[in-house]
Amino acid sequence: MTEPMTLRQLTGMPESPSPLRGSTLVMIDCQNTYTQGVLELEGVQQALDSAAELLDRARTAGIPIIHIMHDAGAGSPYDVNADIGQIVSRVAPKGDEPVIVKNYPNSFVGTDLEGKLKSLGASNLLLAGFMTHMCVNSTARGAFSLGYSPTVVASATATRKLPGAGGVDASALQVASLAAIADLFGVVAPDVASVPD
Numbered sequence: 024m025t026e027p028m029t030l031r032q033l034t035g036m037p038e039s040p041s042p043l044r045g046s047t048l049v050m051i052d053c054q055n056t057y058t059q060g061v062l063e064l065e066g067v068q069q070a071l072d073s074a075a076e077l078l079d080r081a082r083t084a085g086i087p088i089i090h091i092m093h094d095a096g097a098g099s100p101y102d103v104n105a106d107i108g109q110i111v112s113r114v115a116p117k118g119d120e121p122v123i124v125k126n127y128p129n130s131f132v133g134t135d136l137e138g139k140l141k142s143l144g145a146s147n148l149l150l151a152g153f154m155t156h157m158c159v160n161s162t163a164r165g166a167f168s169l170g171y172s173p174t175v176v177a178s179a180t181a182t183r184k185l186p187g188a189g190g191v192d193a194s195a196l197q198v199a200s201l202a203a204i205a206d207l208f209g210v211v212a213p214d215v216a217s218v219p220d
Contacts, residue, residue: 030207040174040212041147042219047140048081048088050074051130051152051159053114055107056093056100057181064153064181065193073178074151075113076215082117084220087143090115090122091130093158128161137169147172149218150209151179156200163209173209176218177201 031038053074057064064070081088090110095101102108103124109115116122123134130136140148148171152159159180166173182200185191205211212218 029205031205031210036207037172038210040176040210040218041149041172043080043084043086043149044220046086046147046149046174047143047145048077048086048149048151049091049130049136049162050078050088050110050114051091051150051162052093052154053090053111053152054092054101055109055111057153058111059107060100062100062183064183065197066181067153070153070179070181071111071114073176073215077149077151077176077179077218078114080215080218081149087145088116088120089136089139090120091136091152091158091162092122092124094124094126128158129165130158130162131165131169140171145171148174150175153181155180155182156185156196157182160200160204163204167208173204174212174218175201175204175209176212176215178214 056062057067092103093101094103100107123136125134127133148166150163150173163173163175182193182197184193201211
């Protein structure tokens with residue numbers, strides 16, 4: 024049996040991460056939601072370390088940065104008007120870095136993200152944040168479908184164990200989610216160091 028190939032390989036699409044310069048960094052749902060309680064993600068603190076490193080590199084390079092927050096209303100773990108829904112302080116926006124509030128997993132749905140990206144002339148996106156199987160995956164697919172070239176920085180993402188289908192461990196779900204993205208929808212960079220300047 025032959026070794027499996029990705030759809031990207033079979034169709035001749037790029038397999039290398041987009042370089043930092045010339046890209047726009049999109050930080051997806053890096054909220055307190057995922058650092059505590061019922062939605063605490065496996066490996067979230069290490070992922071936030073990596074996200075902070077990526078954010079620092081982006082700021083040093085002077086590339087555009089957009090922060091995304093998920094809002095599900097008062098009393099939810101995604102209440103953007105409560106501490107639980109705020110962006111984690113070490114990756115919080117600075118200066119005039121825009122924040123887009125969304126209500127769906129795909130950051131493009133019902134928001135002005137595409138408008139902001141068009142105004143920047145963006146084509147290459149670097150994606151980081153939470154959860155890998157949900158909003159990162161959905162946003163990468165959405166970006167691809169709109170003609171952008173997304174690169175997901177794997178070390179700056181994390182997910183959680185799911186109860187369905189007999190239970191799926193977080194580590195297995197993380198690997199499967201990244202593999203699904205890498206099959207067609209975007210390049211997956213293993214860590215921040217693998218993103219070229």
